[in-house]
Amino acid sequence: MTGGTGPGGADGWGRLEAALRGRRRAGGKCLVPYLTGGLGDDWLETICAVAAAGADAIEIGVPFSDPVMDGTTIQEANDRALSEGATPQSILAAVSGAAADIGVPTAVMTYVNIAHHMGYERFASSLAAVGVSGCVLPDLPLEELGEWAGCADAAGVETVLLAAPTAPDERLPRICARSRGFVYGVGLMGITGVREELAAGATRTAARLKAVTDRPVLVGVGVSTPAQAAEVCEVADGAVVGSAIVTRMLEGAGPEGVAALVAEFRAALDAAHS
């Protein structure tokens, strides 16, 4: 079990990127579920179960009071976790104790004020200290990234950047060059939440990103069913699945119930791309 998160994992990639590149090299598609940290008593067991069900990496949400990029499902999960007393510290402490059981790389997803309030340097080193490999801060765009990215790089934390469907052509290579771990293609112009159909722009965004980078390209936001994940992975290297999974958590499906859904996603990706 490698606790280290710094650059200098296999082939010089960080641990998160190495894992995703490994899956792609083996001809597979990457599955990264998102789970809200601190939601219910069994969120940590749920993360472990989800890892065992075929996740390549896991995004752990650290709840924030004002999640502007999130729809009602993740908002509710945030609110519930916060009212149950979740804090960045309690979540990181729990993850630290369970790193070996999780077994796959993790990335924290939160909003920039959580990192800013703790201090970028301290937040980055806290992530590294508990074995979290990556970090997604959706309200920190390229223009504002510098100060955080410096601290994250120094601590060996992989900062995953988002790329929007409306980003002009000249912007995408800059995002891909600065992103670590993978490039997070946003599946639609909007907020997180379960959608009936995959947005038409999702595969187009993936294709535009694939054309300018060798880094793994994963699409998230609006990828809600195993079929949709398989569809977007006709072009993308993988999918991030959030609200569909968090819905199960909110329904109280427990570790087995949530893991069963993740296994369906895994099976759909394996069947479509074996």
Place this chain on the structure above:
Amino acid sequence: MGEPSVTATGGFMAEPEMAPPGQFMGEPSADGRFGEFGGMFVPETLVPACQELDRAFRSAWGDPGFRGELDRLLRDYAGRPSPMTECPNLSEELGVRILLKREDLNHTGSHKINNVLGQALLAQRMGKTSLVAETGAGQHGVATATAAALFGMDCVVHMGTVDIARQELNVFRMRLLGAEVRAAETGSRTLKDAVNEALRHWVAAADTTHYCLGSVMGPHPYPWMVREFQRVVGEEARRQCAEVLGGGVPEVVTAAVGGGSNAAGIFAGFANTSAELVGVEPAGGAAIGRAVPGIVHGSRSYLMQDEWGQVLEAESISAGLDYPGVGPEHSHLAATGRATYEQVTDAEVIEAFSLLSRTEGIICALECAHALAWVSRARADLAGRTVLLNLSGRGDKDVDQMMGILG
């Protein structure tokens, strides 16, 4: 302070102890900063929209055709210039000479219309067909709904359910004007949450919809653009003061601060003079009073938050000031000492609201009653001096609430 800081162009400069007045309330740096505050902290999905808005505003603001059209609207539709009123009775009672800048007399009843006419005209120029807005007290929502009716645009206003309950009259006015009012039911269910909903709305609709933000907050270019649209308040007041004060300026300029747009507007006319600038926050929403920087709603500014960086709920009698943050330029003005910020309690505000009604026959909005509450409390220090107070709105919307309190 005293540490060298990197300028926008990448050079180094020593931070002066206090910058001379000439440096205040101009254009922000290229990265949207006022000193160390401001910026553009939005999801990638909103970056193109903010950049488009920045380009459009720069072009419009430099275009005499746009400026002329906006001036005409402000005059013929909103009723500008608003008067400045001497208050002999109140002045005698407090021992302080008080001049009121009468934004309450604008069409729709507050300063909010100045900003909204500017943004609606800009939205039209950008080819947008819809407006989305947040509102607290409902004044900005009413102003936006009004402009949408005038320009033939669709309009959705997000408003917290707590505010919908305490500002029923404005909710009805917005609907009458043809706007859709959507209830924000998350978090504290007040202005902060209405902003969240408006941002979520905008992400999904930016191609056709302009986000008509109601104060000097949010991501660049909003804090700068909204201040420029409100600058007319300060420029008029400067001329009006010069007439009344024999070419001089008042010793103190004061205004209530929620997000800070009415204060920014009037301060802008006096930033480069000797006038003291005093912003007044509610004690239960004192972002500057606590002076802890944070990042929410697109910019870095002082922000009420708990030990983990979760944003706290503000608590104020006035829906328009019930906001845990403040516009970034105010944080800069506070940090540099160019302006000072005071806090008043709900009880002091109620007293000031009654005082102005009784002495001058002006029922003002609870928001600007905050500024008067401070003047009243500080009257010993202000004795014999001249204070210009931005009376940002009229009190019709608050009468119902006050009836419950005062009986």
